[in-house]
Amino acid sequence: MAFIGAALISQEAYVEIKVLRRHGKSLREIAKEVGCSVNTVRRHLEVSEKPRYERQVKRERKLAVYESYLRLRQESAKPLWIPATVLYREIKARGYMGGMSQLRGFLRSLKPSQTEEPVIRYETMAGDQMQVDWVEFRKVKDPLYAFCATLGYSRASYVEFVSDMKIETLIRCHQNAFEALGGVVKQVLYDNMKTVVIERDAYGVLVAI
Known part of the structure; x- marks a missing residue:
């Protein structure tokens, strides 16, 4: 059985929700075929990542003191984007002791989210x-x-x-x-x-x- 929020459904129904969504069904269509509410379908589709382990005590990141500087540099460069390698050299000269991966991760959070392209449905004749x-x-x-x-x-x-x-x-x-x-x-x-x-x-x- 799979438990999502307040809804308890079978493993087969959980799998069917995933499969139907993959084949282009809407939330309402899936709910009708599986026999559950739209909210239940939505919760099942949202829970796709494994829970991440986080330490109880978080250490201060080495990049924290440079985040304001990095935000300002990217804002002033718009509409262009300053590469991580350039900013890495700049904050390294200012005393940054961390690695490139931490910097790249922070810079990704500064990039505006891209709008998803609409799904274009390919139409065919009945029985084709x-x-x-x-x-x-x-x-x-x-x-x-x-x-x-x-x-x-x-x-x-x-x-x-x-x-x-x-x-x-x-x-x-x-x-x-x-x-x-x-x-x-x-x-x-x-x-x-x-x-x-x-x-x-x-x-x-x-x-x-």
């Missing part, structure tokens, strides 16, 4: 295309994979959890997907699946098994 890919969760002990198939027109998805990615498993998953989705599409797109692609031509179509 289906996108297929593997999602890998565990490799070594008790391997777990997910076969994911998404229709290009309706964005309807079929997900099946399996223990291997063999060609026999792939064929069976295709058959199950076609049966669940109610028909066979004209074209299936693969994203460099090792089970399918043996060679790729940069100027032509992929060579598949």
Whole structure:
């Protein structure tokens, strides 16, 4: 079971949320398919990083006394950006005893966040295309994979959890997907699946098994 905030859902539902989001589903669409609230979906998607360990007593960083100077230098240089190597020499001459990595980390915090580009959805006709890919969760002990198939027109998805990615498993998953989705599409797109692609031509179509 996975616990996020006040919601308790199964591990399968947790995995399904991740998979559906990867295939372009909105929060509302995911919540409807999984059977939970939009807030629960949002919390699951937000919790993607492992908790970081922090010392109880934080030591003062060697760069702390130079941060005001660095901010002022970058502000005065706008719209240009002063490289870390240049500023490193400057604060080194002023007595800085720390390393370059600490300086680079601080300078990254000064850079304005870039606006994400809008997602452009590729539209196809009904029955034309289906996108297929593997999602890998565990490799070594008790391997777990997910076969994911998404229709290009309706964005309807079929997900099946399996223990291997063999060609026999792939064929069976295709058959199950076609049966669940109610028909066979004209074209299936693969994203460099090792089970399918043996060679790729940069100027032509992929060579598949």
